[in-house]
Amino acid sequence: MEHKFQKGKNHGIGVLTSGGDSQGMNAAVRAVVRETLRQGHRCYLVREGYTGLITGNIDQATWEHVANVTHLGGSMIGTSRCDEFRTTDGRKKAAKIMFDRRIFHLIVIGGDGSLMGAQKLKEEWGRFGEELFAEGKITEEVANEGRELHLAGIVGSIDNDCIESDKSIGSDTALHRICEAIDGLVMTAQSHQRVFVVEVMGRHCGYLALTAAIAVEADYVFYPEIPPDDKWPEQLCHQLESVRKYGKRQNVIILGEGVTNSKGMKIGGKQVKEEIETRLGLEVRIATLGHLQRGGAPTFLDRLLGLRMGHEAVLEVLKTTEDVGSPIAGQKTVAQVMCLRGHNIERNELSRVIRQTETANEEMQQRNYDLACRLRGFGFLDKRTYLNFVSVPLSFTIPEDMKTFAVIHIGSPCAGMNAATFSFTRMANHSGIKVLGIKNGWDGLKNGDVKLLTWENVQGWAQAGGSMLGAKRQLPSELDKIAEGLNTHKIDGLVIIGGFMAFQSALVFQKNRSDYSCLSIPIVVIPATISNNCPGTCMSLGVDTALNEICRQVDNISQNAMGSKNKVMIIETMGSRSGFLATMTALSTGSQFALIRQVETNEDDLYKLAVETKQRLDSGNLEKFLLIRSEGASEEISAITVKRVFDQVMKNKYGVRITNLGYSQLGGHPSCFDRQMGIRMGVRAFEGIVKPDKMGKRDCCVIGLRGSSLRYVPVQGLENKVCFEHGIPLHMWWLKLHPLVEAMTKKPERIST
Ligand code: ATP
Numbered sequence: 238m239e240h241k242f243q244k245g246k247n248h249g250i251g252v253l254t255s256g257g258d259s260q261g262m263n264a265a266v267r268a269v270v271r272e273t274l275r276q277g278h279r280c281y282l283v284r285e286g287y288t289g290l291i292t293g294n295i296d297q298a299t300w301e302h303v304a305n306v307t308h309l310g311g312s313m314i315g316t317s318r319c320d321e322f323r324t325t326d327g328r329k330k331a332a333k334i335m336f337d338r339r340i341f342h343l344i345v346i347g348g349d350g351s352l353m354g355a356q357k358l359k360e361e362w363g364r365f366g367e368e369l370f371a372e373g374k375i376t377e378e379v380a381n382e383g384r385e386l387h388l389a390g391i392v393g394s395i396d397n398d399c400i401e402s403d404k405s406i407g408s409d410t411a412l413h414r415i416c417e418a419i420d421g422l423v424m425t426a427q428s429h430q431r432v433f434v435v436e437v438m439g440r441h442c443g444y445l446a447l448t449a450a451i452a453v454e455a456d457y458v459f460y461p462e463i464p465p466d467d468k469w470p471e472q473l474c475h476q477l478e479s480v481r482k483y484g485k486r487q488n489v490i491i492l493g494e495g496v497t498n499s500k501g502m503k504i505g506g507k508q509v510k511e512e513i514e515t516r517l518g519l520e521v522r523i524a525t526l527g528h529l530q531r532g533g534a535p536t537f538l539d540r541l542l543g544l545r546m547g548h549e550a551v552l553e554v555l556k557t558t559e560d561v562g563s564p565i566a567g568q569k570t571v572a573q574v575m576c577l578r579g580h581n582i583e584r585n586e587l588s589r590v591i592r593q594t595e596t597a598n599e600e601m602q603q604r605n606y607d608l609a610c611r612l613r614g615f616g617f618l619d620k621r622t623y624l625n626f627v628s629v630p631l632s633f634t635i636p637e638d639m640k641t642f643a644v645i646h647i648g649s650p651c652a653g654m655n656a657a658t659f660s661f662t663r664m665a666n667h668s669g670i671k672v673l674g675i676k677n678g679w680d681g682l683k684n685g686d687v688k689l690l691t692w693e694n695v696q697g698w699a700q701a702g703g704s705m706l707g708a709k710r711q712l713p714s715e716l717d718k719i720a721e722g723l724n725t726h727k728i729d730g731l732v733i734i735g736g737f738m739a740f741q742s743a744l745v746f747q748k749n750r751s752d753y754s755c756l757s758i759p760i761v762v763i764p765a766t767i768s769n770n771c772p773g774t775c776m777s778l779g780v781d782t783a784l785n786e787i788c789r790q791v792d793n794i795s796q797n798a799m800g801s802k803n804k805v806m807i808i809e810t811m812g813s814r815s816g817f818l819a820t821m822t823a824l825s826t827g828s829q830f831a832l833i834r835q836v837e838t839n840e841d842d843l844y845k846l847a848v849e850t851k852q853r854l855d856s857g858n859l860e861k862f863l864l865i866r867s868e869g870a871s872e873e874i875s876a877i878t879v880k881r882v883f884d885q886v887m888k889n890k891y892g893v894r895i896t897n898l899g900y901s902q903l904g905g906h907p908s909c910f911d912r913q914m915g916i917r918m919g920v921r922a923f924e925g926i927v928k929p930d931k932m933g934k935r936d937c938c939v940i941g942l943r944g945s946s947l948r949y950v951p952v953q954g955l956e957n958k959v960c961f962e963h964g965i966p967l968h969m970w971w972l973k974l975h976p977l978v979e980a981m982t983k984k985p986e987r988i989s990t
Contacts, residue, residue, distance in 0.1 A: 247989045248278045250342040250554060251295065251335070252547075254312040255286035255319070255351035258531060259393045259407020261539030262312040262346055267303035267827075268547025269344050271981050274300055274988050276555060281340055285315040286347070287322035287354060290331040295338060300984045301858065305799070307544070307827045308534050308792045310410070316347070328358050332365040335383070336375045342387040342554040344547075346406070348394035349594045352574065355388055356587050359572050362386040387557055388572035389550040390587050393543075395531060398442035400593040400612060401585045402576035403945050406546065408444065409538040411530045412909040413785070415449045418526055419489055420700060420906060423453070426487035429520065432477065432513055434490045434506045436525040441598050442613070445530075446493035447620050452912040453489055454699050456480055456628060459504055460493040461601060462610045463621070467499065470512040477517060479630045483693045488519075501604070534792065537784035538910060540825040546575040548977065549582045579944035580775045580970055620913075623920055627663045627699075631692045635669050640729045642926060644690070645675040645682070646765075647711065647735035647742055650704035651779025652907035654734050654765045656915025657922070658706065659698035661732055662690040664923040673726055678709025679742070682722035699912050702782070702905045712738060713745050716753060723755040730759045730926035732919075736766025736777065737964040740939060743952045747937045759929045759936040761922040762952065765915075767903060770815040772959045772966040773939035773950035778918065782904035782911045783811075784821055790898055791826040791863065798861035803892030804854055805862045805883050809876050811902050812867045814963040817971055818902075819867035823978040828863035831978045832870045832879070835969065843879060847886035854891055858984065869963075914942070921947045 252269040254262045266282070273280035280298040283289040296302075306313050321327035335341070345355040363384065370380040392399040397408035415437055422433050439445040443460025450458035457473050459465060465472070477488050496504045506523040513521050535543070557570040572587040597612040610621070642665055644658050662672045672690040675681045688706075698705055713719050723731075731746075733739040739762045746756045764771035765778035791808060798806050808828070812818035816833025823831035830846065832838055853859035866876050876895045883893045907915070918940050929936040931949070938949035959966050 248342055249281055249338060249340040250278055250344065250551065251281040251283050251340040252344045253283035253286055253290060254314055254316040254393060255345060255347035256316065256394065257348065258312045258316050259395050260310045260410035260535035261406035261543035262393050263306040263309050264535065264540045264543030265346050265391055265393065265406060265547035266314055267306055268544045268981060269551055270298045270303045271300065272548050272551040275980060275985050276551065277989050279989050281338065282314045286317040287319035287331065288317045290334060291319065291321055291327055293334045300988065304860065305827065307540050310533050310535060322354050325361065328361060329365050331358065332362060333369055333374060336369060336379050339382065341383040341385065344389050344391065344550045344554060346391040346393040348396065349398065349591065352390045352587060353591050355390055356572060356591055359386050359388045385570055387554040387570055389553040390572065390574040391546045391550055392574060395445065396439050396442045397444040398594060399590060400597060401590050404542060404577050406539055406543050409910060410536045411445055412448055413536045414530050414533060415445065415526060416452050416909045418529065419453045422524060423487055423489065430486045432488040432490065432519050432521045434492055434509045434521060434523045436492045436506050436523065437494065438530050439493050440495045441601055443493045446491050448909065448913055450491045451620060451624055451916055452699065452909045454697065455489045455491045458491040458624065459496040461495040462606055462613065464497050464499045464606065470516065474513060474516045477513065483630050485696065537788050537821065537825045538781060541821065542577060544824060544977065544981065545582050549575050553584060579942065623660065623916055626667055627660050627916065631666055635666060635671055639669050639671060641671045641673060641727050642730040643673040643675055643726065643728045644732045644734065645678065646704040646706045646708035647678060647733055647739040648708055648766055649710065650708040650903065651765050651767050652702050652782035652904055653778025653911035653915035654708065655698040655701045655705045656907060656912045657734055657763050657778065657919035659695045660916040660919030661923050662695045663692055664920055666692045668927060673728065674706045677707040678711040679713045679719060680709065680711065683715065683718040685722065687726060699916060700906055702907055708735065710738060713742050716749055720753040720755050728758065732761050732763060732922045732926065734763040734765050736764065736768060736771045740771055740952065740955065743937055744956060747952055759926045761925050762939040763918045763922055764939060767818060768812045768815045769817040770813065770965045771939065772955040774941035775970050776942045778911050778915050782908040783818065783902050784825065785908050786904035787822050787898060787902055788825055790901065791822060791828065794896060795826065795861060795863060803894045805850065805887065805891055805893040807864050807866060807876050807879050807893065807895045809866045809868055809895065809897040812869065814869035815965050816867045816870065819865045820971060820975050820978065823865045824974060826863065827982065828865050829982040830864040831975060832864060832866040832874065834867065834870050835972055836975055838874065840874065840882060843874065843882045847883045851886050917947060925949055
């Protein structure tokens with residue numbers, strides 16, 4: 238990856254983590270350190286948050302300081318809540334330390350409180366400099382050199398309450414832990430027919446509670462943005478009774494941390510338990526997940542988010558720095574926060590982000606709950622709607638003469654397929670529409686292998702991995718028979734869930750409409766493939782679950798490599814001809830190389846890489862070398878070829894091993910992201926099929942995740958944007974991240990001191 242700035246003066250960039258720890262902070266710190274060193278500047282690790290800034294507990298970072306930290310939870314540099322920094326005197330002490338160490342660039346990773354503290358420091362910085370100089374505590378030269386504080390913020394908080402960012406670092410892992418814990422509780426609750434009240438974190442923000450409730454098919458959720466009215470005990474018990482009538486043997490109720498009733502009185506787990514036991518006589522247990530939610534290894538998403546935000550934050554603070562060749566160098570700076578929008582990292586003014594988050598919290602305090610929900614964003618409002626549809630049982634029987642929609646799974650099974658089918662079925666049933674599940678691909682439709690899906694028989698599907706209908710890699714052939722199947726079952730709308738073949742199937746249908754009138758039904762493709770090669774979307778279902786599983790396995794391989802002679806690990810991932818999975822694996826596990834089809838590598842390149850690797854292993858600067866090879870990378874360079882080249886160079890001093898992760902990559906239970914995205918996509922598919930006008934009069938579309946929202950992308954328009962030979966889109970947004978694999982792992986020859 239090319240350096241963007243010409244080298245001039247050597248600047249000091251400090252990084253700190255503050256507030257509650259959150260998983261992914263280490264990935265961010267690593268990226269800050271390594272990008273700073275790559276750019277030729279000094280990096281400083283400020284220990285224990287603002288406490289370290291005030292006391293001078295600061296170390297200059299080396300490249301090796303941040304080796305092997307991406308997979309660790311918590312914060313490797315320590316974090317704290319520091320009351321002294323809330324005071325002007327405290328912040329002035331911090332400024333003095335920074336002037337002394339010549340640290341005029343600062344990257345703060347933390348929640349809204351931490352970012353607020355950083356903004357205050359920035360606002361007071363000029364005055365502090367003048368005062369410190371007038372008091373004779375710093376020289377004129379230092380005061381001049383540090384007249385500007387170049388500041389960037391990264392939101393690291395499990396609460397996900399930052400208004401401008403889709404996700405904050407740590408919130409995905411916290412959700413992951415919550416879902417894992419509840420999946421476990423459901424088993425025991427089912428055996429004893431119990432009710433579990435699960436208390437989750439999130440002081441002012443119901444993101445964790447609401448999202449987890451959707452992902453685990455909870456029966457009721459309390460979250461701070463919508464305090465329940467006085468009749469909540471009746472409503473809750475009515476809901477529990479009605480789902481039990483549908484055969485449910487257990488209930489999960491999620492209780493957010495800061496929940497109050499409409500009069501502002503706190504609702505606790507004990508109160509919920511007593512209401513249920515008294516009214517229904519059911520056995521209730523309370524589970525408080527507490528700090529477990531902050532525990533464990535970060536998920537793939539948090540690792541990647543940390544890395545990308547850390548990298549961008551360094552570019553941001555250097556942008557306005559003099560002597561680095563940037564066109565806006567020397568201008569007065571405005572601190573920015575790194576925010577995630579869809580798959581892009583955007584910058585937003587720190588002061589505005591703080592104001593908005595504060596406004597949402599104030600509206601909550603003033604009990605303007607609707608406004609607070611709107612401020613949290615559309616995703617938040619949508620979640621409320623989904624929950625109402627998917628958790629409330631049907632109160633009527635669907636008449637026989639109503640419309641029928643069908644769902645089919647095409648391609649390899651993957652996580653999220655069942656969640657999408659689940660929400661589509663429940664939405665359709667609530668609108669009085671029947672849903673047929675077509676089993677085992679297009680053959681199932683031809684052979685009449687279909688199953689009626691109902692509100693009750695899709696129970697538990699959101700949490701189920703693989704494909705409950707049976708997915709098949711197959712394009713529609715023998716269209717006469719397919720048309721007969723559609724006519725026999727009177728299918729009025731079709732959802733095809735799968736990858737590139739699902740898209741191709743829809744295209745076949747679209748093109749043959751003039752010959753078969755029954756194909757002129759609304760069709761929606763829900764992208765679901767771990768290769769992430771379905772066109773029209775930046776992310777497919779299944780990818781997140783697969784990458785979490787891959788991270789887990791690569792972490793194990795990596796740890797073992799450090800303690801053995803086998804230092805070179807060649808790990809092969811799935812992904813067909815798309816290098817997405819291999820690239821993301823390398824980025825999220827700190828692997829040194831990603832061999833993919835989209836970036837040419839020949840045997841000479843490999844030889845050079847092997848020689849360089851041996852030198853680094855010999856020097857002790859490298860503990861192990863991980864090369865991730867995408868299965869479709871190249872016909873000439875197989876995993877065995879890579880091993881041969883490395884073996885030749887390593888000359889038996891270091892062992893070279895190949896691991897093919899195989900089918901285990903598909904993962905088991907879907908991740909929280911895949912569950913809730915599957916549910917969102919299923920709902921969106923229903924909305925499009927039932928009202929094709931919503932799809933912009935084009936009734937054959939892929940549901941694409943574009944930015945933060947789900948869009949209908951016409952299948953026909955995508956035909957010229959794909960390579961049919963390799964089964965991949967022509968434009969792949971993630972390719973721009975591939976150079977980061979090397980940037981974050983290849984130590985520059987010269988490092989500033
Ligand atoms: P989390 O989301 O985990 O709670 P947070 O960053 O919001 O993270 P806080 O405890 O609110 O956590 O803030 C962390 C630290 O940031 C505080 O201990 C304090 O040092 C500093 N800080 C917070 N608010 C302010 C403020 N208004 N002025 C100055 N410093 C502040």
